[in-house]
Amino acid sequence: MSVVEGSRLPQVALAFMNEDHARAESLLQRLEAMIANAATDRESREEIGRLLAALYEHCQQHFTHEEREMERVNFPALACHQGEHARVIAQMDQACRQWRAAGDVGHLYEYLSILPDWLRNHVATMDHVTAEFVSRHDEVS
Numbered sequence: 001m002s003v004v005e006g007s008r009l010p011q012v013a014l015a016f017m018n019e020d021h022a023r024a025e026s027l028l029q030r031l032e033a034m035i036a037n038a039a040t041d042r043e044s045r046e047e048i049g050r051l052l053a054a055l056y057e058h059c060q061q062h063f064t065h066e067e068r069e070m071e072r073v074n075f076p077a078l079a080c081h082q083g084e085h086a087r088v089i090a091q092m093d094q095a096c097r098q099w100r101a102a103g104d105v106g107h108l109y110e111y112l113s114i115l116p117d118w119l120r121n122h123v124a125t126m127d128h129v130t131a132e133f134v135s136r137h138d139e140v141s
C-alpha cells in the first residue's frame with residue numbers, strides 16, 4: 001500500500017498535494033509514536049529531532065510548491081492561503097527551536113497535538129479549493 005492509499009486525509013484534485021500531505025501525516029504519526037513511548041532516552045530524543053527537522057523541511061517545500069502553483073494560475077486567494085502557510089511555518093520553526101533548546105517532551109506533545117486537526121482542516125478547505133482551481137485552469141488551457 002502506498003503512503004497516499006494509507007492516508008486518512010481528504011483527497012484533493014492534484015496528485016503532488018495528496019502525496020505531500022500523506023508524507024506529512026506519516027511523519028506526524030512517527031513523531032507521535034516516539035513521544036507516546038515516553039521518548040526520554042538519548043536515541044529517541046535524537047530521532048525526534050530528526051523527524052521534526054524532516055517535517056519542517058517537508059512543510060516548507062510543500063508550501064512553496066503550492067504557492068508556485070497558485071502564482072502560476074493567478075489564484076485569487078493566494079495571499080490568504082500563503083498567509084496561513086507563513087503562520088504555520090513560523091509556529092513550527094518556533095517549536096523546533098524550543099525542542100533543540102529545552103527538549104521539553106510535554107511542550108512538544110502539546111504543539112504536535114494541534115497539528116493533525118490543522119492539517120485535516122487545511123487540506124479540506126484551502127488546499128481543496130486551490131487544487132480545484134489549478135486543475136480546472138490546466139484542463140482548459
Ligand SMILES: [Fe+2]
Binds near residue numbers: 017
Ligand atoms: Fe497542502
Ligand SMILES: [Fe+2]
Binds near residue numbers: 066127
Ligand atoms: Fe496549503
